[in-house]
Amino acid sequence: MSVLDSALPPRIALVGNPNCGKTALFNALTGSRQKVANYPGVTVERKIGHFVSPLGRRVQVIDLPGTYSLRARSPDEEVTRDVVLGRFSHEDSPDLLVCVADATNLRLNLRLVVELKRLGRPIILALNMMDAAEKRGCRIDAAALSAALGVPVVPTVAIRRGGVQPLLEQIDGAMAMATDAAENPASCGWSEPSSRDLRAYHQEVEGLLAGCVADAGLPPLATRRVDAVLLHPVFGLAFLFLVLFLMFQAVFAWAEAPMNLIDGAVSGLKDWVAATLPDGALRSLLTDGIIAGVGSVVIFLPQILVLFFFILVLEATGYLARAAFLLDRLMGGVGLHGRAFIPLLSSFACAVPGVMAARTIENRADRLATIMIAPLMTCSARLPVYTLLIAAFVPDRPLLGGLVGLPGLVMFALYAAGILSALAVAFVLKGTVFKGAREPLLMELPAYRLPNPRDIALGLFERAKVFLARAGTTIFALMIVMWFLASFPGAPEGATEPAIQYSIAGMIGHALEPLLAPIGFTWQIAVALVPGIAAREVAVGVLGTIYALSESGDALQSSLAGALAASWSLPTALSLLAWYVFAPQCVATLSVVKRETNGWFWPAVMFVYMITLAYGASFITYRVALALL
Amino acid sequence: MSGHPTPETGQSPGGRHLGELKKGERARVTGVDERGVVTTLPEGELERRMIEMGLVEGSHVEVLHEAFPGRDPIAIRVNEHTLALRRAEARAVRVAPAA
Numbered sequence: 246m247s248v249l250d251s252a253l254p255p256r257i258a259l260v261g262n263p264n265c266g267k268t269a270l271f272n273a274l275t276g277s278r279q280k281v282a283n284y285p286g287v288t289v290e291r292k293i294g295h296f297v298s299p300l301g302r303r304v305q306v307i308d309l310p311g312t313y314s315l316r317a318r319s320p321d322e323e324v325t326r327d328v329v330l331g332r333f334s335h336e337d338s339p340d341l342l343v344c345v346a347d348a349t350n351l352r353l354n355l356r357l358v359v360e361l362k363r364l365g366r367p368i369i370l371a372l373n374m375m376d377a378a379e380k381r382g383c384r385i386d387a388a389a390l391s392a393a394l395g396v397p398v399v400p401t402v403a404i405r406r407g408g409v410q411p412l413l414e415q416i417d418g419a420m421a422m423a424t425d426a427a428e429n430p431a432s433c434g435w436s437e438p439s440s441r442d443l444r445a446y447h448q449e450v451e452g453l454l455a456g457c458v459a460d461a462g463l464p465p466l467a468t469r470r471v472d473a474v475l476l477h478p479v480f481g482l483a484f485l486f487l488v489l490f491l492m493f494q495a496v497f498a499w500a501e502a503p504m505n506l507i508d509g510a511v512s513g514l515k516d517w518v519a520a521t522l523p524d525g526a527l528r529s530l531l532t533d534g535i536i537a538g539v540g541s542v543v544i545f546l547p548q549i550l551v552l553f554f555f556i557l558v559l560e561a562t563g564y565l566a567r568a569a570f571l572l573d574r575l576m577g578g579v580g581l582h583g584r585a586f587i588p589l590l591s592s593f594a595c596a597v598p599g600v601m602a603a604r605t606i607e608n609r610a611d612r613l614a615t616i617m618i619a620p621l622m623t624c625s626a627r628l629p630v631y632t633l634l635i636a637a638f639v640p641d642r643p644l645l646g647g648l649v650g651l652p653g654l655v656m657f658a659l660y661a662a663g664i665l666s667a668l669a670v671a672f673v674l675k676g677t678v679f680k681g682a683r684e685p686l687l688m689e690l691p692a693y694r695l696p697n698p699r700d701i702a703l704g705l706f707e708r709a710k711v712f713l714a715r716a717g718t719t720i721f722a723l724m725i726v727m728w729f730l731a732s733f734p735g736a737p738e739g740a741t742e743p744a745i746q747y748s749i750a751g752m753i754g755h756a757l758e759p760l761l762a763p764i765g766f767t768w769q770i771a772v773a774l775v776p777g778i779a780a781r782e783v784a785v786g787v788l789g790t791i792y793a794l795s796e797s798g799d800a801l802q803s804s805l806a807g808a809l810a811a812s813w814s815l816p817t818a819l820s821l822l823a824w825y826v827f828a829p830q831c832v833a834t835l836s837v838v839k840r841e842t843n844g845w846f847w848p849a850v851m852f853v854y855m856i857t858l859a860y861g862a863s864f865i866t867y868r869v870a871l872a873l874l
Numbered sequence: 875m876s877g878h879p880t881p882e883t884g885q886s887p888g889g890r891h892l893g894e895l896k897k898g899e900r901a902r903v904t905g906v907d908e909r910g911v912v913t914t915l916p917e918g919e920l921e922r923r924m925i926e927m928g929l930v931e932g933s934h935v936e937v938l939h940e941a942f943p944g945r946d947p948i949a950i951r952v953n954e955h956t957l958a959l960r961r962a963e964a965r966a967v968r969v970a971p972a973a
């Protein structure tokens with residue numbers, strides 16, 4: 246069947262080594278904004294998009310995880326193999342393979358091209374990163390390479406406007422050839438290459454290079470000089486810890502002013518609504534339910550953006566792969582692979598992409614161990630809870646001559662508690678269920694690249710959108726439900742306590758209280774923890790509503806933090822902090838773990854171990870604090 | 875250069891391996907042989923991975939950086955790219971002094 250007359254659009258797949266710019270190319274072709282970053286293993290799923298070719302044909306394009314061979318060593322590489330060989334959920338193999346090769350590193354990249362050529366499928370070779378190759382002084386004769394390989398070769402610069410034009414111009418022609426190929430299908434056999442085959446491929450590549458590449462260039466000197474410091478055995482590690490420390494400190498320091506602004510705006514809005522509307526259920530729903538609830542979550546937007554700013558910059562520069570290198574030996578002490586650092590750092594943003602990023606870890610035991618500890622990394626949804634409690638209970642005292650603040654230090658300690666407990670859990674897991682030597686480390690260290698400010702800004706904008714959308718939907722809806730539960734039924738005649746005590750939420754809280762009393766939680770906390778399972782930060786919103794509804798004339802507090810400081814004891818606050826370090830309160834994480842491990846067993850294990858740790862840690866914290874304070 | 879195998883060190887007759895190179899040393903790969911290296915991988919797998927990452931007969935390597943502690947893992951330049959690997963597995967790569 247001809248591709249041209251078929252109803253389905255022709256499909257092309259982007260295949261190539263990790264970090265050669267496939268996703269950047271995909272974004273340039275389709276106008277999407279998939280994640281691009283400077284380390285191998287960014288894309289771990291296939292992504293589908295569309296574009297219109299110069300001849301006006303609609304084309305489907307598939308972005309794939311990078312791989313060094315079709316042998317598929319890890320789950321992400323299996324996706325690539327299955328799509329390319331047409332094994333993926335009964336889909337045919339793509340009509341055209343666009344092999345993407347990093348022009349600065351042709352020797353390595355062409356090896357995969359030679360392997361793919363053996364498939365007998367139509368191929369275009371895109372020599373990407375031509376800008377960088379020229380800067381390095383590589384001289385590549387694309388025409389000769391095309392003649393030697395027998396496939397069209399196009400130079401591209403995926404990150405430059407118009408940089409994919411040469412590829413677009415070849416697409417229609419190549420697709421016509423693909424049609425012919427489909428009519429006389431060449432043998433599409435693939436068998437796992439032996440080491441002899443691999444050596445033969447290398448020989449072939451050497452031949453190609455000798456004929457077509459006058460100068461292959463060298464890795465940039467700048468990267469080497471920077472690495473002489475950043476990969477220094479002592480300074481390197483010190484720098485890494487300094488970066489992490491600065492990151493957590495900045496989350497506090499940089500975000501303070503904008504947070505105060507938002508806080509002012511939220512209370513202004515609340516006062517305005519309160520003054521405009523007549524007293525009644527609607528006013529209470531708006532002020533106590535929606536504004537107090539959603540507002541107390543939205544206020545954390547600046548902190549989340551600061552955190553993401555750091556993560557985006559680290560990802561874009563190429564430093565993440567270095568961190569994995571520096572930490573390989575230390576993480577090996579608890580049985581983890583150096584590469585595990587990358588999923589674990591993503592988990593500071595959110596455990597869901599972190600768990601998915603673990604796909605790049607080849608060995609199943611190593612991967613499971615990484616997945617199991619990813620949720621112990623303090624994700625950004627925990628930030629609001631930490632910040633709120635720190636604001637309420639930790640005095641803002643400058644330390645070290647104003648260099649760091651006490652709140653920032655406490656925040657760092659909470660992050661450290663998460664990290665250390667994760668390492669401890671990994672140690673136990675690797676010593677018991679996941680016994681065995683570690684998978685070898687074989688990882689390319691990409692050249693450093695200056696982050697593009699526009700990309701960082703767009704990345705932050707994207708995050709802000711996601712965060713606000715979540716506040717406007719999930720959290721908004723939960724807040725309305727919680728307001729109802731906390732307002733009805735109203736107080737009986739002659740009630741002495743605030744009305745909320747008699748509401749459904751009050752009843753739920755009081756029912757749970759005995760279970761949580763040993764760890765010092767009040768009934769208000771119990772109420773907040775229930776919707777917190779859907780979204781951790783909702784707990785803060787619920788507390789906002791509860792305390793807004795509980796306010797009586799004399800105990801009126803301007804802020805939620807003030808209300809908490811007035812009504813909780815310090816041991817209770819510490820106990821709640823300890824709870825939040827460990828508690829498995831996130832449905833999204835548990836479901837992604839189920840998906841990635843194909844079953845309920847591992848999410849169940851995760852839930853049980855984390856809730857046990859949470860209860861135990863809170864219990865100890867509370868008892869010790871009671872005894873000492 | 876310092877890369878000449880010395881009889882006193884009791885090296886295998888084939889010369890040195892990548893795992894024992896020091897920072898700054900350059901060499902040429904003369905063979906990949908995973909026997910004698912302990913790994914979790916099935917037989918033949920480490921060899922194939924090394925080849926796929928460019929560590930194949932004739933490649934030029936240079937040890938650029940060493941991590942901490944124990945100067946392990948190492949970052950090496952392999953022809954045009956930079957690769958991180960552990961010394962234990964680097965033992966599978968036999969090298970001769972760069973010409």
Ligand SMILES: Nc1nc2c(ncn2[C@@H]2O[C@H](COP(=O)(O)OP(=O)(O)OP(=O)(O)O)[C@@H](O)[C@H]2O)c(=O)[nH]1
Nearest residue numbers: 264265266267268269282286287288311374402403
């Ligand atoms: N200078 C230059 N940089 C590029 C070009 N294309 C991509 N990059 C950069 O190369 C890095 C990797 O790009 P990605 O698109 O994430 O690479 P990938 O092939 O999708 O990587 P994986 O998903 O990990 O396999 C990013 O830092 C990009 O900004 C290019 O043509 N020129």
Ligand SMILES: [Mg+2]
Nearest residue numbers: 267268287288
């Ligand atoms: Mg990608």
